[in-house]
């Protein structure tokens with residue numbers, strides 16, 4: 001059965017597997033464009049290349065000094081990813097103890113003799129690698145979580161070597177050429193739950209950070225939750241109905257650090 005589902009898996013590598021057929025891939029670029037269209041249709045304005053360099057509390061809210069000029073608003077939503085604690089510090093807010101962690105991924109050629117198009121995303125039980133088809137090629141990663149400081153992170157040579165080694169040991173794949181490699185930051189607080197809520201230290205400053213490796217799939221619900229809280233509305237029923245506990249994302253929870 002394993003060999004039928006995952007033909008390139010080396011015989012004897014795995015004794016058993018868990019098969020989840022209730023999931024699907026997200027087209028992240030299309031999702032992102034959809035969010036932007038919706039935001040603009042609702043009157044939102046997007047300013048890119050606008051690095052916030054100073055955050056000042058005013059009598060009516062906040063003023064952000066950026067490389068594209070100043071912006072004033074009643075509330076600030078701190079959704080600055082790996083930089084959330086840096087921005088929080090500028091605003092005089094408490095630290096949430098965010099730790100950015102590097103994850104590296106590579107694109108390699110599909111192995112000869114296998115049809116990879118129907119391969120499922122395959123991840124080992126210790127989450128030491130994963131592999132999935134990607135537009136006729138394979139995307140592979142050693143699922144690393146290496147501590148970083150907030151930065152424009154690059155893949156490390158050692159990451160690449162470890163990734164290739166793990167994939168070659170598990171699959172009948174010989175990596176002859178790496179078409180592309182990149183790395184990104186997945187940012188976590190200590191308990192690995194997201195942080196969504198108003199700062200207890202400074203008024204009108206909303207934390208929306210720490211989504212770790214799940215910020216794409218959790219974005220619709222987490223953003224809807226955050227918008228409801230900022231606007232003083234009830235949490236949508238369909239979110240509460242899933243068993244969501246708001247205490248698990250509070251910025252002042254004890255398991256944060």
Ligand SMILES: Cc1cc2nc3c(=O)[nH]c(=O)nc-3n(C[C@H](O)[C@H](O)[C@H](O)COP(=O)(O)OP(=O)(O)OC[C@H]3O[C@@H](n4cnc5c(N)ncnc54)[C@H](O)[C@@H]3O)c2cc1C
Pocket residue numbers: 050051052053079080081082083087103104105183184185186208209210211212213214215216217218
């Ligand atoms: C290799 C990899 C694989 C992943 N796989 C998955 C997956 O399978 N499923 C999933 O759901 N998630 C996945 N993720 C995680 C997901 O990408 C993140 O959780 C998500 O992107 C976080 O979104 P965000 O908007 O909070 O932060 P970001 O996308 O990091 O955006 C923050 C933005 O704030 C900007 N910023 C920072 N400081 C300032 C400043 N001072 N002024 C102005 N702007 C600033 C940054 O430039 C950036 O554009 C993965 C991440 C990586 C790296």
